[in-house]
Amino acid sequence: MKSTGGASEFTVRSNEIDYRGQATMPALVSYMQEAAWSNTQELGMSMYDLLERGLTWVLQRMRIEMFRYPTHNEAITVETWASGRERVFMYRDFRIYTSDRELLGQATSVWLVMDVVKRQLVSVPDFISAMEVVPGREPLPFAKGKLPQLQEPQQEQQMPVRWHDIDLNRHVTNTRYLQWALDTLPLELLEQKQLQKLDIIFKAESILGDTVSSAVAPGNENENLYLHRLTSQESGKELVQAITEWRTLENQQV
Structure with missing residues (x-):
């Protein structure tokens, strides 16, 4: 099975803005995580799918660059896709767009799998590692170092x-x-x-x-x-x- 990307739409709410009327960074990270959840659910490897096996996803690293922050009531689309895999590391990229395709920001992230009982990191399970990662576009530089x-x-x-x-x-x-x-x-x-x-x-x-x-x-x-x-x-x-x-x-x- 090949991985496919996903897109999720959000509208910036009043409780997610700062005094300038712009979305906060924690709110934007929440949008990206929601988009990732939706995409992994479509692929059959969401957090719920892992929890059924006593496992869960853990965010290990995130590198973000913002060009412009969306404002209150602005509609945005977060596109995300699996961008690569190295040993136990799963990479996922994000891009945030306005309704007219202005690129607001982009991010790359690193994910690991954890045993929820032992609270220890484990190898990526076979049903995930068997999936072919097909980014569909040039991946952002992996967050390393x-x-x-x-x-x-x-x-x-x-x-x-x-x-x-x-x-x-x-x-x-x-x-x-x-x-x-x-x-x-x-x-x-x-x-x-x-x-x-x-x-x-x-x-x-x-x-x-x-x-x-x-x-x-x-x-x-x-x-x-x-x-x-x-x-x-x-x-x-x-x-x-x-x-x-x-x-x-x-x-x-x-």
Whole structure:
């Protein structure tokens, strides 16, 4: 069987926008995950299909670039497709379009399979690995390599894990991690600049009752780059590592 891509339509809702009236990055990531879910369901390898086998999909990494953010009530289409496979890694790409095919943003992602009982990563099951990956278009560069380490945090916040932070896999949902990372940034940065690029790696899970420490600092001498690190206060494990790149709002639609 060959993989095929899918397309899902969304309308930006009022609870998904910032003070500029534009969709937030966590909202956009949620759209992409919903589109991925729909596409994998069509292919017979959705999270529900895996859960029947005691397995589940886990997002390991996502690299996003936004050219323009959609605004409140704007209709968008998220196209997604399996773009490649390497050992235990499954790659999936996304592109976000307006109704007149303006490309708003694009992303590539890396997915793994986890045993829901043992909470351990496992090999991709045969019914998925047997599927021929046919991207249908040029894949985006795979998200690989290490990110620079955050050495000395400039700002830090503690986030208790509560009931509504937990997803179907019974751990903190990745969009909540992203939100916590961005919320720790300086207020003046959030007010004066806009997130252009994001590279985020999800390294470990946290569960109900944990406390997550979110730290951030500028990256090297580039005033538009910030390094992020989320860790578990209970276990000391590094949960998330990310780098964000920002642009000024001059000449941007707001």
